[in-house]
Amino acid sequence: MINFQYARATDVADAVRQIAADPTAKFIAGGTNLIDLM
Amino acid sequence: MTRTNTPQRSRDKISVPDKISVSLIVNGVETQLKLAPWTTLLDALRDHLDLTGTKKGCDHGQCGACTVLVDGQRINSCLALAVMTDGAKVTTIEGLASDGALHALQQAFIDHDAFQCGYCTPGQICSAVGLIAEGKAKTADEIRELMSGNICRCGAYPNIVAAIQQAMGRS
Numbered sequence: 001m002i003n004f005q006y007a008r009a010t011d012v013a014d015a016v017r018q019i020a021a022d023p024t025a026k027f028i029a030g031g032t033n034l035i036d037l038m
Numbered sequence: 039m040t041r042t043n044t045p046q047r048s049r050d051k052i053s054v055p056d057k058i059s060v061s062l063i064v065n066g067v068e069t070q071l072k073l074a075p076w077t078t079l080l081d082a083l084r085d086h087l088d089l090t091g092t093k094k095g096c097d098h099g100q101c102g103a104c105t106v107l108v109d110g111q112r113i114n115s116c117l118a119l120a121v122m123t124d125g126a127k128v129t130t131i132e133g134l135a136s137d138g139a140l141h142a143l144q145q146a147f148i149d150h151d152a153f154q155c156g157y158c159t160p161g162q163i164c165s166a167v168g169l170i171a172e173g174k175a176k177t178a179d180e181i182r183e184l185m186s187g188n189i190c191r192c193g194a195y196p197n198i199v200a201a202i203q204q205a206m207g208r209s
Contacts, residue, residue: 006058006075006121028122035117036098038076 002038060124064089065133073120079113080104082120083130091131091160095189102188105161105168106130112168114187131160134167143167146201154192162188166202178203 009015019025028034057072064087071086080097083089083106092115095103099117106115107129134141143163146152153159165188175181181199190198 001076004075006119008121008124028119032117033099035078035119 001035004038058121060120062120062123062125063127065129071120075119075121077120078116079106079108079118079120079123079128080115083115083128089130089132092164093157093160095157095161100189101158101161102165103158103161105165105188107164107168110168110171112165129164129167131163134163141167143170143201143205146204147198149204150197150201151194152197152201153190153194158188158190158192162190162198166198166205169202170206175202175206181206 007018009018015027019027026034057074060071060073060082062069062071062082064083069087071082073082073086077086080092080094083092084094092106093103094116095101097104097116099114102114104115105112107113108115108118108123108126110127110129134144140148141163143166147159147163152162162185165185169175169181169184172184175184178199181202182195185198185202
């Protein structure tokens with residue numbers, strides 16, 4: 001798997017701020033095969 | 039001139055992030071781990087906590103062998119990052135029996151011979167615990183539908199359905 005960093009947002013505003021700050025950032029929530037692709 | 043097969047990559051550009059503290063309550067035991075962010079819950083259980091009852095089948099969410107209960111809900115642990123489950127209660131196949139007595143589903147699987155090789159069984163049983171807690175399945179058809187995320191390569195499905203029906207009758 002490709003190395004990555006993980007950040008947990010405290011609320012919606014924080015989530016938007018964090019994802020806007022990094023063009024490579026992705027949301028993850030629940031089980032998803034996004035993980036397969038990493 | 040020397041040739042090398044080493045790819046021309048700048049290692050300086052790859053920064054390895056710090057490990058993250060994760061606290062889990064696994065089968066009733068409080069557990070603290072320091073994990074890389076990309077560690078799946080499955081790998082945390084198997085490789086860091088030596089709970090190898092949970093099986094790695096396909097490792098991409100198609101077979102259900104890695105099913106565990108997180109806060110009572112059945113999930114594919116191969117598709118969950120351990121860091122995402124920080125603070126959660128995790129129940130694996132190792133945590134179902136209590137006081138030396140098998141869980142009703144474990145006993146039912148034995149009674150109905152609901153496995154051959156047994157590789158999918160921990161996932162089948164954890165999934166069935168979640169299924170019964172959800173309370174949606176009443177008929178055999180509904181059990182088959184709602185257990186469809188758990189594949190049995192040996193084809194023990196009729197016995198698995200019978201075992202779940204037996205356990206549902208008792209719960």
